[in-house]
Amino acid sequence: MDFEVVIGLEVHLQLATKSKIFCSSSASFGGEPNEYIDPVTFGLPGALPVLNYKVLEYGIKMGLALNCEINRFNRFARKHYFYPDLPKGYQISQFEEPLCERGRLDLFINGGWRSIGIKRIHMEEDAGKNIHDSRTGSSLIDLNRAGVGLLEIVSEPDIRSPEEAGFYLKAVRQIARYLEISDGNMEEGSLRCDANISLRPAGTLQFGTRTEIKNLNSFKNVEKALEYEIARQHKILKEGGKVVQETMTFDTSNLTTRPLRSKEESSDYRYFPDPDLPPLVLEESLIESIRQELPSLPNERLKTLTEGFGLSEYDALVLTAEKASVDFFQAVFDVCNNAKLASNWITSELFGRLNKEGKELKDSPITALALGQLISLITDEVISGKMAKSVFDEMYETGESPDKIVEKKGLRQLDNEDDLLKLITKILDANVDQLATYFGGKDRVFGFFVGEVMKETKGSANPKKVNELLKREIEKRR
Amino acid sequence: MVKKDISSRELTEKALKDIEKNSNLNAFITLCADDALKAANEADNLRAKGDTRPLLGVPIAVKDMILTKGVKTTAASKILSNYIPPYDATVVRKLKTAGAIIIGKTNMDEFAMGSSNEHSFFGPVKNPWDTKLVSGGSSGGSAVSVAARLTPFALGTDTGGSIRQPASLCGVVGIKPTYGRVSRYGVVAYASSLDQVGVFARSVEECALLTETISGKDEFDSTSVDITPVGEIKFGIKGLRIGIPKEYFTEALDPIVNSLVSEALNNLRSLGATLVPISLPHTDLALAAYYVIAPAEASSNLARYDGIRYGIREEAEDLFSLYANTREAGFGSEVKRRIIIGTYVLSSGYYDAYYKKAQQVRRLIQNDFLDVFKNSCDVIAAPVSPFPAWKLGEKVSDPLKMYLSDILTIPVNLAGLPGMSIPCGFTSDRLPVGFQLIGKPFDEKTLYQVGATYQKETNFHKELPPGVEDGF
Numbered sequence: 001m002d003f004e005v006v007i008g009l010e011v012h013l014q015l016a017t018k019s020k021i022f023c024s025s026s027a028s029f030g031g032e033p034n035e036y037i038d039p040v041t042f043g044l045p046g047a048l049p050v051l052n053y054k055v056l057e058y059g060i061k062m063g064l065a066l067n068c069e070i071n072r073f074n075r076f077a078r079k080h081y082f083y084p085d086l087p088k089g090y091q092i093s094q095f096e097e098p099l100c101e102r103g104r105l106d107l108f109i110n111g112g113w114r115s116i117g118i119k120r121i122h123m124e125e126d127a128g129k130n131i132h133d134s135r136t137g138s139s140l141i142d143l144n145r146a147g148v149g150l151l152e153i154v155s156e157p158d159i160r161s162p163e164e165a166g167f168y169l170k171a172v173r174q175i176a177r178y179l180e181i182s183d184g185n186m187e188e189g190s191l192r193c194d195a196n197i198s199l200r201p202a203g204t205l206q207f208g209t210r211t212e213i214k215n216l217n218s219f220k221n222v223e224k225a226l227e228y229e230i231a232r233q234h235k236i237l238k239e240g241g242k243v244v245q246e247t248m249t250f251d252t253s254n255l256t257t258r259p260l261r262s263k264e265e266s267s268d269y270r271y272f273p274d275p276d277l278p279p280l281v282l283e284e285s286l287i288e289s290i291r292q293e294l295p296s297l298p299n300e301r302l303k304t305l306t307e308g309f310g311l312s313e314y315d316a317l318v319l320t321a322e323k324a325s326v327d328f329f330q331a332v333f334d335v336c337n338n339a340k341l342a343s344n345w346i347t348s349e350l351f352g353r354l355n356k357e358g359k360e361l362k363d364s365p366i367t368a369l370a371l372g373q374l375i376s377l378i379t380d381e382v383i384s385g386k387m388a389k390s391v392f393d394e395m396y397e398t399g400e401s402p403d404k405i406v407e408k409k410g411l412r413q414l415d416n417e418d419d420l421l422k423l424i425t426k427i428l429d430a431n432v433d434q435l436a437t438y439f440g441g442k443d444r445v446f447g448f449f450v451g452e453v454m455k456e457t458k459g460s461a462n463p464k465k466v467n468e469l470l471k472r473e474i475e476k477r478r
Numbered sequence: 479m480v481k482k483d484i485s486s487r488e489l490t491e492k493a494l495k496d497i498e499k500n501s502n503l504n505a506f507i508t509l510c511a512d513d514a515l516k517a518a519n520e521a522d523n524l525r526a527k528g529d530t531r532p533l534l535g536v537p538i539a540v541k542d543m544i545l546t547k548g549v550k551t552t553a554a555s556k557i558l559s560n561y562i563p564p565y566d567a568t569v570v571r572k573l574k575t576a577g578a579i580i581i582g583k584t585n586m587d588e589f590a591m592g593s594s595n596e597h598s599f600f601g602p603v604k605n606p607w608d609t610k611l612v613s614g615g616s617s618g619g620s621a622v623s624v625a626a627r628l629t630p631f632a633l634g635t636d637t638g639g640s641i642r643q644p645a646s647l648c649g650v651v652g653i654k655p656t657y658g659r660v661s662r663y664g665v666v667a668y669a670s671s672l673d674q675v676g677v678f679a680r681s682v683e684e685c686a687l688l689t690e691t692i693s694g695k696d697e698f699d700s701t702s703v704d705i706t707p708v709g710e711i712k713f714g715i716k717g718l719r720i721g722i723p724k725e726y727f728t729e730a731l732d733p734i735v736n737s738l739v740s741e742a743l744n745n746l747r748s749l750g751a752t753l754v755p756i757s758l759p760h761t762d763l764a765l766a767a768y769y770v771i772a773p774a775e776a777s778s779n780l781a782r783y784d785g786i787r788y789g790i791r792e793e794a795e796d797l798f799s800l801y802a803n804t805r806e807a808g809f810g811s812e813v814k815r816r817i818i819i820g821t822y823v824l825s826s827g828y829y830d831a832y833y834k835k836a837q838q839v840r841r842l843i844q845n846d847f848l849d850v851f852k853n854s855c856d857v858i859a860a861p862v863s864p865f866p867a868w869k870l871g872e873k874v875s876d877p878l879k880m881y882l883s884d885i886l887t888i889p890v891n892l893a894g895l896p897g898m899s900i901p902c903g904f905t906s907d908r909l910p911v912g913f914q915l916i917g918k919p920f921d922e923k924t925l926y927q928v929g930a931t932y933q934k935e936t937n938f939h940k941e942l943p944p945g946v947e948d949g950f
Contacts, residue, residue, distance in 0.1 A: 039565055039664075042787060043782040043787065044563065044564070044565070045545065045551070045553070045561070045563070045667070045782070046544075046545045046563070046567055046663065046664040046665050046666050046667065047663075047664075048662060048663050048698060048699050048700065048701075049700070050697065050698060050699075050700050051700065078778050080778060080781060082781070082784060082801055084784075084786050084797070087782060087786075087787065088781060089778075089780075089781025089782050089784060090778055141786070141787075268825055268826045269826075270777075270778075270821065270824035270825060270826070270829075271824075271829075272774060272778070272829070272833055275669075275670035275671035275701075275775055276667075276670050276701065277700055278700055278701060
């Protein structure tokens with residue numbers, strides 16, 4: 001029997017706000033252990049949460065970007081469980097009234113579009129970290145991360161393969177980065193993922209029993225864990241067994257999943273509305289003003305590049321991967337007005353050079369303006385494409401403008417008509433015999449005259465102009 | 479002090495001495511003698527330079543539910559018996575800014591859960607009118623501090639009557655302001671949607687002064703509200719409509735309480751007010767709703783006392799046992815009872831039947847009040863406690879009997895309204911009884927107006943427990 005894979009992802013996105021979600025402590029990554037704490041973070045008696053409205057704004061941005069409905073009535077709820085990294089004994093989250101619901105993320109996968117439903121997005125606070133010190137046998141707690149704002153983004157069970165899960169996750173990160181609400185860095189834990197997965201006989205509608213794999217912390221692990229879990233469930237079902245609903249963890253040392261806790265211990269979180277935080281009633285005007293501020297998003301820009309500028313899908317995907325790249329492209333285009341050349345110079349020359357040096361676009365010594373000017377020099381035939389490469393290298397090394405480099409090195413093409421005419425007249429005068437041969441029908445002698453001009457100008461003459469003028473002057477003498 | 483009859487230093491020394499002398503009342507858990515005397519010296523210096531702020535150099539007792547930086551704050555619980563907070567509650571900061579002197583931390587029922595002050599890790603508080611009787615609770619220490627004139631003022635907290643009830647049982651004025659008027663930041667949370675800091679004093683006017691000092695929107699408390707100060711108290715209640723809710727005068731009311739409160743109402747009528755019979759039909763549901771909502775919130779608020787970061791810790795072999803042992807050893811029986819009730823009512827499968835239902839009842843009770851304020855009256859008058867102070871130990875083993883003592887104060891918390899208890903007479907055993915004024919949301923001004931007008935005509939608030947002198 002064939003089985004269909006059904007996957008839903010829960011993504012935790014750590015928000016890049018300056019301060020935490022309910023207090024003024026820094027939300028920075030790193031820091032000395034317990035450097036970013038205060039009465040609220042530490043869960044001291046009497047401490048009260050006060051919402052950082054940046055978190056709300058970022059949540060609305062993400063909701064709009066994922067085509068969600070934004071709930072006008074919002075409430076925070078307490079989710080209870082005991083753990084040392086959870087100072088209050090409850091996490092402030094949202095339960096019955098999440099910020100966003102019923103959204104959609106369209107993925108461009110292998111040349112086609114796939115639509116993944118977004119069930120809900122809600123705001124919550126992060127927990128701290130428990131560190132076990134094997135030297136002393138003691139458990140240590142670092143609360144720097146506790147209280148940092150998170151968005152939990154829950155997909156519908158619309159994902160059908162580990163590969164699709166990878167695309168979905170990357171698209172979520174890409175959008176978060178476009179919105180500049182999170183760096184989406186999985187290694188530093190600012191993007192984390194839980195995966196729900198089940199198998200069902202192909203063609204049936206009812207879901208199979210699912211398992212949940214917790215805390216997947218890299219794109220690779222998401223795909224590897226799902227692949228392993230699919231194989232495991234597949235084997236059970238093929239042999240007529242039953243999948244047990246349980247929470248799993250992915251062991252990266254042997255790339256297998258194993259149960260984290262059994263169903264019997266499944267927690268009752270005893271959610272109830274947090275009485276310390278009054279309900280948030282969102283004004284239409286707030287949502288509208290945030291909508292107005294939204295940047296144009298990856299899919300839209302992908303379409304602009306392919307349909308508007310005629311770039312290849314491949315180039316367009318490379319350019320839109322990061323907002324900085326496509327913004328850079330747009331800025332280069334605005335100067336040179338040539339999309340094809342702009343794309344080529346960015347994706348092959350500039351990215352090639354940056355990659356080689358392990359640098360990012362923001363570290364580029366060549367600005368978009370300068371690259372645009374360089375491309376303009378080519379299209380205006382001031383320099384040849386071949387010369388442009390050496391100018392590019394010089395720009396990369398020195399950060400100087402292309403004009404300056406061309407001027408300094410005398411690379412400017414000779415295209416002054418008077419100067420060229422003088423030279424051509426001189427050459428024609430001096431080569432009467434060759435001219436006669438040409439008139440005798442040997443067309444290739446024309447090349448001899450071009451070569452003479454180039455020789456005299458040390459290659460800086462504008463070849464197109466030279467051709468034009470030579471033809472005209474020779475005909476005059478026929 | 480303005481007249482320079484007495485210095486703040488002398489006043490503070492006297493207060494410290496009186497507290498020491500009356501240690502049998504067990505009103506205080508911690509005294510801040512050194513800091514208080516230092517602050518008193520500073521206050522005297524400032525006054526010499528012409529500073530005339532009304533609370534400058536005045537000693538104030540603070541319920542041990544309210545955090546004081548560097549001074550042990552226990553909530554009368556073993557679990558916090560070693561806890562020294564690193565920050566001041568907003569109300570304490572405001573008091574210090576006003577020049578007041580924090581003289582000590584008063585005894586209370588553990589985590590404010592109780593109506594008799596017998597549920598304290600530090601032992602019961604005794605009533606200065608008769609030391610065999612309870613002070614009422616949970617802010618018993620604060621009520622007694624003012625009743626025995628150990629301090630002229632005290633701060634308390636009121637979640638279901640914890641200021642008004644002991645004020646009534648001890649013969650002082652106590653106000654629970656409208657929910658949101660006073661910041662809860664730095665106040666140990668019992669039931670967050672009901673908790674409110676309030677004030678004990680000898681007179682309504684003094685109560686108003688101190689309440690104004692601690693009021694106002696606080697950026698650290700999202701539930702605090704920006705409300706313009708009350709300003710001057712108006713005297714005279716001619717034409718004011720005072721609602722008398724029939725549900726508050728049932729046979730459950732002790733006849734002596736009934737007759738003393740009725741006398742106060744007659745007095746108000748003779749001062750020109752109109753007494754309007756009103757009905758608050760959902761009153762009988764209030765106690766049940768309260769004992770779902772308050773324990774639910776308490777079970778959540780008290781989850782942080784886990785022995786990990788502060789407070790006492792009972793070491794154990796594993797994490798779960800550390801939690802269990804610490805909380806088993808750290809919490810008293812009433813607190814445990816409420817945590818268990820609260821955990822139960824929030825459990826999946828029971829939430830709708832209990833917590834959600836209780837919230838619906840709460841809304842009905844709120845609407846009862848808003849309806850009569852809209853249609854019938856400007857303020858409500860009622861009894862505070864159904865009975866005067868009772869014997870220590872009499873109700874402590876019967877929670878239901880104990881809970882009934884708050885039956886007339888709880889609806890006000892559920893509705894978030896301002897409520898005030900004002901002394902209105904004595905039983906034949908010379909035990910004080912108070913009556914309650916309940917106002918519209920944020921209309922403390924009318925409570926002050928009625929209360930101050932009443933006190934101008936009566937002297938019950940000036941009477942003193944046996945052996946007590948008023949040195950303030």
